[in-house]
Amino acid sequence: MGDSCKKAYITTPIYYVNDVPHIGHAYTTVIADALAIYSRVSGLDTWFLTGTDEHGQKIEQAAEQRGKSPQEYADDISGKFKALWDDMGISYDQFIRTTDEAHKIGVQKAFEVMYNKGDIYKGTYKGHYCIGCETFFTDTQLIDNEFCPDCGRATTIVEEESYFFKLSKYQDKLLEWYKENEKCVLPKTKKNEVMRFVENGLDDLSITRTSFDWGVKLPANMNDSKHVIYVWLDALMNYVTALGYGTDEEKMDYWAARVHLIGKDILRFHAIFWPAFLMSLDLPLPTHIAAHGWWTRNGEKMSKSKGNVIDPKEVSDAYGVENFRYFMLREVPFGGDGDFSQKALIDRINSDLGNDFGNLLNRLIGMSGKYSDGKVTSENVSKYYQAELDEVNGYLDNLEPLLFNMQIHRYLEELWRPLSVANKSIDKYQPWVLMKENKEEEALALNGLIANILAKVAIMLHPIMPNTTKKVASALGFEINTESFNSLIKSKELLKEFIVEKIPPLFPRVEEELLKEPDSKKDEPKEQPKTKNQKPKTKETGIITIDQFFQTELKIGTIIEAQEVPKSKKLLKLQVDLGEERPRQIIAGIKEWYSPSDLVGTQACVVANLKPAKLMGMLSEGMLLAAKDDSGLSLLRPQSPKQSGTKVS
Ligand code: MSP
Helix, strand or coil, X not given: CCCCCCEEEEEEEEEECCCCCCHHHHHHHHHHHHHHHHHHHCCCEEEEEEEEECCCHHHHHHHHHCCCCHHHHHHHHHHHHHHHHHHCCCCCCEEEECCCHHHHHHHHHHHHHHHHCCCEEEEEEEEEEECCCCEEECHHHCECCCECCCCCCECEEEEEEEEXXXXXXXXXXXXXXXHHCCXXXXXXXXXXXXXXXXXXXXXXXXXXXXXXXXXXXXCHHHCCCCCEECHHHHHHCHHHHCCCCCCCHHHHHHHHCEEEEEEHHHHHHHHHHHHHHHHHCCXXXXXXXXXXXXXXXXXXXXXXXXXXXXXXXXXHHHHCHHHHHHHHHHHCCCCCCEEECHHHHHHHXXXXXXXXXXXXXXXXXXXXXXXXXXXXXXXXXXXXXXXXXXXXXXXXXCHHHHHHCCCHHHHHHHHHHHHHHHHXXXXXXXXXXXXXXXXXXXXXXXXXXXXXXXXXXXXXXCCCCHHHXXXXXXXXXXXXXXXXXXXXXXXXXXXXXXXXXXXXXXCCCCCCCCCCCCCHHHHCCCCCCCCCCCCCHHHHHCCCCHXXXXXXXXXXXXXXXXXXXCCCCCCEEEEEECCCCCCEEEEECCCCCCCHHHHCCCEEEEECCCCCEEECCEEECCEECEEEECCEEEECCCCCCCCCCCEEX
């Protein structure tokens, strides 16, 4: 996929309806959504497919346990997936269900084409079958001769008449395909795993079942009604039946540019079976099959029995759906496993989103309000800040390949560099000083620089946070669409003059965990009973844990104003910039050692999350760190200037 190609086809796996949606499903879908939005904004004709996988023994059993017909049950859970994606603002173009009539016709057509080609034959299958995974395993794959190597559940021996797909016939062709298409499976480590598996030899694949009914029947002209088609052949075909394969093939053009997003557990099905089926059908092979890692919660595997499964709706409702989207994509390197903890999510919201991004907009609103009644112009930006613009444009140029090579966390990491340029520029050029020195043109151009950086970042962040970035764009007087993408990103143009709209802070600080944690200690060995006066061990020894230490938020602050407090021998009143919307007022007992003029423009280390207190009737919103011995008191400062608000750890 790239500039040369006018279409983009992006898919998620179709989700089994034997379970309600959780963070793993949300993760795949959000990545796919981000790619789809980016493709649309960058001008590609995009089709984004998701849906539900509704056939198979697993679903039949789940329905039975609930006293429902498989169809009723599938309707119910499929609806839950659809509702979740709608709630999460997922911009899918099509929601396919494997119980859709057109899909079933397409699957039967594929069976027929493969059969007529001589790729399907009838035989008998005897093997260990895992119902949970809908997969047969060979003796050597089983754990302790009985248990499923994927999910650990007991397998059952199944012997039945079956149709087979000649997978072995495609072994060499598959290896050739992997070798010739560097990025057909991403990340590379996963591709190597697949290649090793195929090199060890492929057995033919049983592709029908007679032991249950809930599935697509063989084509009527085969007169073999006791067989239903194996769920994985049925499910994988969704990627082409959605485009009309076997029925109305009008949308098949999208098949020209295809990216399948999946989790690592279903890689073999996608990277081995699927391309082999496509080869048999004489259809082009996928462009990218991208496999992501697994999510755990607070370091533990999620499971219904532990009650620690993360409900994406609950997290979205509590923390904001777009904050959650950002967190998932930023927190984990694609392909690696990720851990969900509220602490990590809160940290991303307060730090990356609040401090680095939201506050920058607030600072622009504040400064432009003060210096130019909200008017912001790009005039003179190049005159004074060309170096900063060049640096920012350089970062932006490198982003697109990161996205399509599935290095999404790196994409976001790199996207934060322009924000850092903007925040640093404010500290470096100090517009309030420029204004005092009558360098108004420079100060206003700096506002222009900040606005342009915010605008460009908003466009590139749009795929991950679509609504938030729309609000930013609207505050900056433009809309995010292909036109603005082309002018501000591709052609590196600057914003037209606008009056900045004063919008409320986009990322209000989250002070505490908003969701109750499940009692995950349930399975752990019981603690020794505590006696009434027993103190926690950490208090007895004076030792604290790293988590306790990190409860204190230490930051670098720039002192922008300092005054004596009348009638006080000890106190100075300071205004300290912590990179937030407005400076903090800090009343510090340091007058014996520092005069106000010593302090303005210098930096110090600030305890930023102290409860505000009043000293001599004045509000103090933090504390400066200092060391005092017989020779006097010194403030603790960074060795070289740091951006205001930089975390100390
Ligand atoms: N129905 C098949 C896919 C057929 S596609 C032709 C299926 N469905 S699933 O509902 O079980 O899983 C769908 C996706 O969710 C997979 O990509 C899987 O990797 C992902 N996840 C399920 N649990 C997960 C985590 N705990 N963490 C991350 N993703 C995981 O497989």
